Amino acid sequence: xxxxxxxPATAADAxxxxxxxxxxxxxxxxxxxxxxxxxxxxxxxxLTRTGAFATIVACDSETGEVIGWGxxxxxxxxxxxxxxxxxxxxxxxxxxGQGIGKVLLNHLLDTARSxxxxxxxxxxxxxxxxxxxxxxKLGFETVGVEREVARKFGRWIDVVLMQLIL
Numbered sequence: 001x002x003x004x005x006x007x008p009a010t011a012a013d014a015x016x017x018x019x020x021x022x023x024x025x026x027x028x029x030x031x032x033x034x035x036x037x038x039x040x041x042x043x044x045x046x047l048t049r050t051g052a053f054a055t056i057v058a059c060d061s062e063t064g065e066v067i068g069w070g071x072x073x074x075x076x077x078x079x080x081x082x083x084x085x086x087x088x089x090x091x092x093x094x095x096x097g098q099g100i101g102k103v104l105l106n107h108l109l110d111t112a113r114s115x116x117x118x119x120x121x122x123x124x125x126x127x128x129x130x131x132x133x134x135x136x137k138l139g140f141e142t143v144g145v146e147r148e149v150a151r152k153f154g155r156w157i158d159v160v161l162m163q164l165i166l
Contacts, residue, residue: 003060003061003062004058004059004060004061004067004099004100004103005058005059005060005061006056006057006058006059006103006104006107007056007057007059008054008055008056008057009046009054009055009056009057009069010046011043011046011047013046013055013057013066013069014039014040014042014043014046015039015042016057016065016066017042017046017055017057017066017069017090018036018037018038018039018041018042019092020066020068020069020090020091020092020093021033021036021037021042021069021090022036022037023093024090025037029125029127029128029150029152029153029157030090030125030128030131031090032150032152032157034152049071051115052072052085052111052112052115052117053071053072053073053074053085054071055069055070055071056069056070056071056104056107056108056111057069058070058091058100058103058104066092067091067092067095067100068089068090068091068092068095068100068101068104069089069090069104070087070088070089070090070104070105070107070108071087071088071108072085072086072087072088072108072111072112072117072120073085073086073087073088074086075119075121083116083117083118083119084117084118084119084120084121085112085117085119085120085121086120086121086122086123087105087108087109087112087120087121087122089101089104089105089108089131089134091104096130097130101130101131101134102134102137102138105134105135105138106138108120109138109164109166112166113166117166118165118166119163119164119165119166120140120163120164120166121161121162121163121164122135122140122161122162122163123146123159123160123161123162124159124160124162125157125158125159125160126145126157126158126159126160132160132162135162135164136162138164139164140162140163140164141162141163141164142160142161142162143161143162143163144160144161145158145159145160145161146158146159146160146161
């Protein structure tokens with residue numbers, strides 16, 4: 001496993017984060033976004049998220065390069081859901097399978113605990129085996145499957161809902 005440093009993202013990280021995210025937007029069903037983010041949109045995303053919802057980057061300790069990122073987001077916008085959050089993790093494609101996702105997800109879970117959240121949820125495209133396996137390994141359980149809730153690349157997409165009670 002490479003040496004990884006985690007830190008809060010800054011506006012200067014926006015190009016690297018956008019590159020990682022936009023690859024997934026344009027080439028995979030890992031995200032249901034259909035339109036890539038501009039660097040300016042990514043900067044705004046980073047700058048408007050603070051506290052438990054701050055964007056975290058994983059950097060290669062030797063090169064300083066951003067090799068992944070993650071964030072917690074509110075699960076739903078109604079107040080009764082305020083004790084639950086949803087996680088998001090994206091790893092640069094040439095760095096997958098190196099344990100970076102596990103480091104990021106563990107950090108996000110620690111953040112959720114330290115901010116008093118009760119539940120962390122993950123919505124994962126049903127054929128994304130690496131993400132399903134990672135979440136399972138860290139204690140998440142499948143609590144449902146949302147059938148054909150998205151459409152991308154001309155096909156219907158199922159989404160697995162996983163949950164960890166903290």
